[in-house]
């Protein structure tokens with residue numbers, strides 16, 4: 001039996017798919033999630049039911065911001081030498097409404113995971129989720145990891161950048177091997193109901209208005225979940241190493257599609273997959289949002305062989321098929 005890999009946020013969209021990918025590869029996975037009600041808890045439970053089909057999957061309901069609970073998890077089911085830290089309070093817009101939940105999950109929770117990794121003998125690799133939102137007011141495209149990331153436009157982005165900085169200090173102080181992944185708008189089956197694929201698909205199917213912000217003048221580097229998972233798994237098996245004594249086993253990588261799509265083309269792909277025209281409602285830009293995202297993934301490809309292959313014309317129909325099947329639409 002291989003030693004267990006811990007996935008935090010295992011009932012979440014990316015955590016579920018990461019767990020599934022590892023289990024299908026024959027790994028032993030322990031998943032933790034507090035199953036909070038930021039969005040429909042029944043979707044999180046349905047994802048867990050899929051994972052429960054695997055013998056080598058164990059789920060523990062815990063809040064990563066609760067250090068005692070996480071210590072107990074580590075001593076009961078660990079120690080974990082590989083950790084994929086995906087538990088977080090996600091969503092840009094909600095950070096205007098409930099800022100404290102971001103600090104608890106994304107900063108206190110992240111520190112707890114760092115502390116537990118720090119004290120694990122022979123620790124191999126912590127891969128944690130950051131976000132393209134850290135690029136904030138940066139306007140240079142495509143976004144490269146060397147670009148400025150000190151001008152966040154939402155508290156969500158600020159906590160994600162804060163997590164990266166905390167991680168850097170732990171790699172520097174304790175030689176903790178870590179990779180931060182800046183995800184770019186991930187979509188696909190089992191996706192989050194607070195994100196645009198769900199909101200647009202549901203509205204088009206129900207013949208309701210589709211809210212389009214910044215009057216449609218937006219671009220996103222939409223990345224299909226299967227591409228993301230192949231990247232996460234490749235990264236996990238490729239921990240950063242020290243080139244010399246002064247080096248730090250730490251890196252941050254972009255994980256996107258390297259194609260920035262017009263929002264209206266993306267809506268058209270959903271219309272085509274649903275087989276119905278959208279009733280568009282053009283709205284102004286929302287606070288905290290950015291106009292365009294576009295990932296430079298050269299380094300990720302160079303280091304791990306990551307190569308996304310799914311265009312929206314291929315990925316959106318797969319999402320819509322899942323949506324209709326899951327929601328019985």
Ligand SMILES: NC(=O)c1ccc[n+]([C@@H]2O[C@H](COP(=O)([O-])OP(=O)(O)OC[C@H]3O[C@@H](n4cnc5c(N)ncnc54)[C@H](O)[C@@H]3O)[C@@H](O)[C@H]2O)c1
Pocket residue numbers: 008009010011012013014015032033034035036044062063064065085086087088089090091104105109129130131132182183184185186187192
């Ligand atoms: N989906 C995207 O497009 C995207 C883009 C950029 C970054 N990210 C990051 O990727 C990670 C995963 O995102 P996702 O889309 O799967 O989101 P998600 O909300 O579906 O998954 C996060 C999971 O973490 C759990 N969680 C939250 N706080 C917790 C806590 N304190 N303790 C235990 N569990 C907790 C939630 O219940 C949820 O199941 C997050 O860190 C997110 O910030 C996602």
